[in-house]
Amino acid sequence: MSRNSRTWIAVLAVAIAAGLAGYFFSGPSGDEEEKAPAQREPEETAMPKETTPPKTVKAEDLALSDDESTDAERNEDVRFPEVDAEEVPESMRMIVGLAEEKGYKARMDAVHALGRDLPPNEVDALMEFLGSRYDNLPSRQVNSVKNDIVEKLLRQKTMPPDLGTSLVGMYAEEDRDPVWRDYCIQLVSLYYDRRWEPGSEESGAEREEIRNTLWDAVDSDIESGISGTALLSLKRLSEKHPEFGEDRLREVCVNVLSSDASHPSAKTCAFQAASSLGDERVLPHARQTTVSSDRIPLRMAAIAALGRLGDESDIGRLEAIVENSSENASVRYVRKAAETAIEKIRARNSGDETAL
Numbered sequence: 001m002s003r004n005s006r007t008w009i010a011v012l013a014v015a016i017a018a019g020l021a022g023y024f025f026s027g028p029s030g031d032e033e034e035k036a037p038a039q040r041e042p043e044e045t046a047m048p049k050e051t052t053p054p055k056t057v058k059a060e061d062l063a064l065s066d067d068e069s070t071d072a073e074r075n076e077d078v079r080f081p082e083v084d085a086e087e088v089p090e091s092m093r094m095i096v097g098l099a100e101e102k103g104y105k106a107r108m109d110a111v112h113a114l115g116r117d118l119p120p121n122e123v124d125a126l127m128e129f130l131g132s133r134y135d136n137l138p139s140r141q142v143n144s145v146k147n148d149i150v151e152k153l154l155r156q157k158t159m160p161p162d163l164g165t166s167l168v169g170m171y172a173e174e175d176r177d178p179v180w181r182d183y184c185i186q187l188v189s190l191y192y193d194r195r196w197e198p199g200s201e202e203s204g205a206e207r208e209e210i211r212n213t214l215w216d217a218v219d220s221d222i223e224s225g226i227s228g229t230a231l232l233s234l235k236r237l238s239e240k241h242p243e244f245g246e247d248r249l250r251e252v253c254v255n256v257l258s259s260d261a262s263h264p265s266a267k268t269c270a271f272q273a274a275s276s277l278g279d280e281r282v283l284p285h286a287r288q289t290t291v292s293s294d295r296i297p298l299r300m301a302a303i304a305a306l307g308r309l310g311d312e313s314d315i316g317r318l319e320a321i322v323e324n325s326s327e328n329a330s331v332r333y334v335r336k337a338a339e340t341a342i343e344k345i346r347a348r349n350s351g352d353e354t355a356l
Contacts, residue, residue, distance in 0.1 A: 087121075087125070088125045096126075096128075096129040104141045107145050108145060111148045112148065116156055117157050126149050126153065127166060130166060133176070143179050150163070150167070150183075154187075154191060159195065163191055164195065164209075164210055165206055168184070168210060170184050171213065181226060185217055185233060186229050186233055188233075189236065191210070193240065198240040198241055211243065211244070214237075217229075223262075223263055225263055227263055228265035228266040228268060231253065234273075235269070235273040249274075250277055252270075253270040253273050253274035253279065257270050257285040267301075268297050268301040271298075272301055272304065279309075280309050283305070286303075287302075287310075290318070290321070296330045296334060300334060303334070303341050307342075308344065315346075322335055322338050322339055
């Protein structure tokens with residue numbers, strides 16, 4: 001397994017655990033794996049996020065290993081064959097890595113200093129850089145730079161008209177960095193939400209292409225965390241845009257939970273989405289996962305589903321979890337999740353509508 005793949009998988013579990021821990025109780029969140037970039041999903045009905053773009057990333061979080069530092073030094077003269085250096089405005093050269101200073105922090109600072117009304121030639125340079133494949137920075141740092149560039153483009157007074165199509169195209173290129181492909185799925189969902197108002201009847205190839213890409217990503221990347229990101233995006237969009245039908249989303253979630261090929265992150269998101277939609281077909285899967293899974297984020301999502309939809313028959317298995325007296329951090333999170341689920345079931349059975 002490559003370095004990027006190992007980092008990616010470690011990133012996924014932590015982000016989910018952090019989101020679920022925030023759902024169950026306040027205080028420290030996450031498990032014992034390394035920190036992940038994650039987009040915030042604080043609400044109970046929001047799904048925990050597997051692999052998402054960072055809003056803010058500390059330099060020490062992206063410090064290079066010895067091997068990566070050596071690779072960066074080896075490639076210090078690399079430029080971007082896809083970017084015409086002659087056409088890049090001076091104001092953009094730092095960001096795209098063509099200035100004398102090519103470090104991560106300097107380039108991120110330059111991105112964050114961008115305004116909301118960039119001239120067309122600067123937008124063109126940024127769009128061209130997004131599609132580049134080569135950089136002096138290691139992939140996790142350049143992915144962070146590109147993510148923040150897209151966020152700046154999404155906040156322009158006039159968004160680039162081809163941004164959505166470009167993100168879809170980069171996701172579709174399977175030989176690209178898997179984390180960047182994952183970012184593209186989430187970012188294109190943000191583009192969709194800002195490009196079209198809820199209830200808009202505007203049609204067009206771009207809009208249809210984005211919708212199809214998000215649905216297809218659940219199945220085509222079912223064995224990776226991208227499937228979970230697509231589910232998260234579909235759930236968020238379905239809350240505002242009726243064209244992302246909740247009935248279809250329920251069916252997709254049940255299929256994900258029923259498939260042995262599904263990545264744990266996809267199942268985690270499926271539990272959250274389907275249970276928030278009240279689909280009781282998740283209960284058999286949740287009951288099995290609650291007692292059998294050794295993946296903490298997935299197990300917590302299953303327990304949360306029982307809390308939302310379960311009945312008195314589920315209290316016994318949840319109490320068995322509560323009785324585990326281990327002080328291991330992960331066990332504490334699971335124990336607290338089970339306690340919360342029991343409270344929800346009992347409150348709901350007593351007629352407390354706030355527990356629904």
